[in-house]
Every structure is written in structure tokens, then in C-alpha cells.
Amino acid sequence: MSKESSDNGNWKNWLSRQWAKIVTNRKLLPVLLVIGLLLSFAIPQFGLLNQYIVLILIYVGINIILSTSLNLVNGYMGEFSVGHAGFMAVGAYISAILTTKIIPDSLAPWLFPLVVFAGGTGAALIGLMVAIPSFKTRGDYLAIVTLAFLMIVKSLIENIEVIGGPRGIPGITRLTTLPWTFIWVVIAVWVIRNFVYSKFGRGVLSIREDEIASDLMSVNSRQVKMLTFVISSFFAGVAGALFAHILQFISPRVFDIIKSTDILIMVYLGGIGSIAGSILGALIFTILLEVLRPLGMWRMVLMPLVLVVLMIYRPRGIMGLREFRWFVPGYDLIATNLWRKKKEAKDVSTS
């Protein structure tokens, strides 16, 4: 009996060790990415899942791009931007104008990645224009500036007749497919993850902690803030472009403060300063909204309640400042090893 239980324990041990090996094995990542890409092609092609679920998956993808990019500013940098929906609108409108008015329909599917890129670039440029005045000062001005920006974008779009004014742009071709969403999610997560673990990423984290101390470490905090904000708005624009081409209809009303709030909820639900958290936040938020759909208007009451409860019991969100192992780069131990070798050599020579 006891032997059996110890065997059982060994077996469990073995299993958990294997699991840890799998989880920490970075070589598995490309394999998973290829499988994911193949699946994203296969699912719509062979009708493996019904249309509705595919649609939800695409929304999850778009929301992941939105939440990870906003987390860069609100989580990692510790500023507070509420303008993400505005940058989304810029990306959405630029891309929608390109596909409905400029690029002929036959070429549109082929040029779609470029269209999305153009949407992102437009949003990034506008982001730079917002960043230049906002980061001249320190403190909470960004929240106010981005709020104003959101209102300006909305009323600008409403008043330009060429792009439909308050009626918006109807009849956009449905170009956002599951594979494209998957690819853009991977690009967004990859770029943001590499940014976070780069020299600039360290700068961003140091600014959140103590901006003066980070200046005294020769960090050019203004440059870091601007770059972070521009990258964040770029991906908001990308998400906006994808969003426009799945919704097939955009109007200024789609990109209001509620949309920004949704993204904020995803970020704080998932956890600030964590890419894994943003992915989880987007996933949970999107699915929860769909599951709660039968409740009608009541889900708009329930979602904030969920958030309030979460903030009480997990104030940093689900993943707050923690990360999946896969996202953390292998530790740079060159310097340590150098030091250790030298010390060992010294110890040997002295003894």
C-alpha cells in the first residue's frame, strides 16, 4: 500500500518535472507559433469552429493588441492614458479610407497588411503629436491631454463630411481574417515584449519608480516616454484597422470614452506591467462579455462590479507585475560568470 502511494508520488513528481521542462523550454515556442498559425488557417478553411466563435477569437486577438499596447503606457510607464480609443479611431479611419476609396477591391486582400501598417503609422504620428506637449510636464497631465485628444478626434471625424461625418464609413470589406489577426497579435506581443526587456524597457520601468532618480542615471526620460507612447499608439492604430475590417462599419460613436474604458478594464483586470496579464485580461473580458450577453444591459452593471471585486481582492490585477516564464528573457549572466571565474582563480592562487 505504502509502496503504491510512493510510486504514485514519484509518478506525480516525474509528471510535474516534465511539465516544468515543457513550460520552460523556449525551443517549443516556434513550434507552438507554427501550430497556432496553421490552426488559424485551418479553422475557417475547414469550418472547425462555427462562425460566431471565430468572430469572438478575432475580437480576442484585437483586444490583446489593445490591452498589451495600453499596458505599456499605463502599466509599465505608470502614466495614465485614456486616449487609446482615439488612436484606434485614427488607425480604423485611415485603413478604411484606403480600402474603400483608394485601393481597388481586387488588390485589397493582398495589400491588407500594408493597410494595417499604414493605420498603425498614422496613429503613431498622431501619438507623437500628443506626446510632445504632454511630456513637457510631469505628473497627471497625460490623462487630461488624452481625454481632450479623444474628444477632439471624435468631433473632428463627426465634422468631416468626406469620411461620412457622424454617419461613419459603411460597407468596408471584411478583410480581417483569423490568420491575419493571429499574425498581428504575435507581432504586437513580440515587439512589446522585446521593448520591455530592452534598455528602453528598463528606462520605462525606472521612470515609473522614480523619475528624478532615473534622470540621475542619465536616462533621457523624455525620449523614453515619447517612444513608449508612440509604440503604444502604433499598435492601437493596428488594432483599429483590424477592428474596422471585421466590424465592416465604423462611425465616431464606436470610438468613444466607453471603448477606452473597456481597454482600461482589460489592462487592470489582467494586471499592470505584465504582458501575460494583458493577454489574460483581454481573453477574460471578451469572453465574459459574450457569455453575459443574455443579461442584456445588466452586463454593463456586472462588469464594473467584477472589476471592483477584483480591485479589492487583487489590487494589481490577475498577473500584476508577474510574467509567464516564456516572456522573460534568459538571464544575462555574462558579467557574473566573468566575475566568478576571476574569483575562483584568485582563491586557487591564494590557497
Add this chain to the structure above:
Amino acid sequence: MSQGNVLLSIRDLTISYGNIMAVKGISFDVYEGEIVTLIGANGAGKSSTLRGVSGLIPYKGVITFQGQDMKSIPADKIVAMGIAQVPEGRGIFGNLTVLENLKLATWSRKDKHEFPKDYQRVFDIFPRLSERQGQLGGTLSGGEQQMLAVGRALMSRGKMMLLDEPSMGLAPVLVREIFSVLREINQAGTTILLVEQNANMALRIASRGYVLETGVIAHTGTGQKLLGDPRVKEAYLGG
């Protein structure tokens, strides 16, 4: 001590916070290779002077470093010019690891191939930091944080190092350790401007000292001379 060239020169430095004048037109020089210390009571204007040099607060008067006027140069550029900093209260980034904290200080340096040598130097001076490399800065003890702050200043490889109260909140044995490291760093060629309340320790390693009293320089002289000065003794060394 060896009187090299003037590295840092301060002329008629005046710093005010609103109506309150914290520093009232002080002038002094720091020569290459020296340890100069500013001592004085709370509110004497020591930290304000240092903040002016760091470019953190606006001031009247002239501060030059290696002959270059430093007015309106932003703080991060001043560090890049060669003034390494150990900020007041250490300024350790709690959510970065020890190694990341050190890396951050190399931000504006272009000579990447020199970094390993400098890490090694820091870890040689503070073996404790090497053991704690992967640990978050916020989880270090006060002494370790101060070591990290000095290590970071070394990583930015300045000609000169500014320290604001490195002894604050440390046990006497740790203070002695930090100060002996400072002397080592100075002997390796870094000029040091040290602001301290612990006048006794500071004057012992200093080549020259300035005693600040309510924004003006009250006494000045070599470290030894000030240590023996009865007025300084009474006011700052506890009789």
C-alpha cells in the same frame, strides 16, 4: 592633496524655493582628484547645492564643469558629461533587479565593450551585489541598497561622483565600509563631492571641507583642520 585642475567651479550660487533662500551666494572649487565634503545641519543648503549641480533645480550664479557652463543642461545630460550621482535616499529602482539597476546607469555610454570590465569592478568592490544580482532592488537591505547606489554611480563612469548623504540610515559598521570604498574609488582617480551630516566620517576622508550654515559657507579648510577646529567640533562633532 594633489592640486590638479579645477574640475567643478561654483560661483555665487543662489538657490531659492519661493521666498525661502536655501543657498545664499556660495562659491567654491573642486580640484581634480580631491574629496570635498559639504557638511552642516539640516536645512543648511547642502543638498540644494548638490541638486543645483545635478541640474535638478534652477539656480542663480554660475556652475562650470571642466570649464563648461552647466546652466540649463538637463540632469540626464549632466550625468552623461561625467558627473556620476548617488542621489539622496539612494534612488534604487525597487522593481528592477540589481543587475538591471547597474545596467541602467550605462544608459548614455557608447563604449559597450567596456561594460563587462566595469561590472567586474563593481562586483569586486561589493561582492554582496554579485550574489544578489537577480534580486529585485526593493528587496535589498539598506546597506546593500547603498552599495548598489554607489555601484551604479561607478557604472556611469563619471570623472566626478556626487554623493548625497550616503551614511543616512546605516549602521556605523556599514558607514565605515561605504566610506572606505569611497576612499578607494577616489584613489582610483574619481573626484568626489560628498554631502554629509556625519561630519566626523566625512572630514576624516576629505581633502577639504566646507561647513555650511543657513545657506552660507561658515568655515573652510582641510579635513584635518576642520576636525580640529573647536567651533566645528562643538557644532557638528558633538563636542
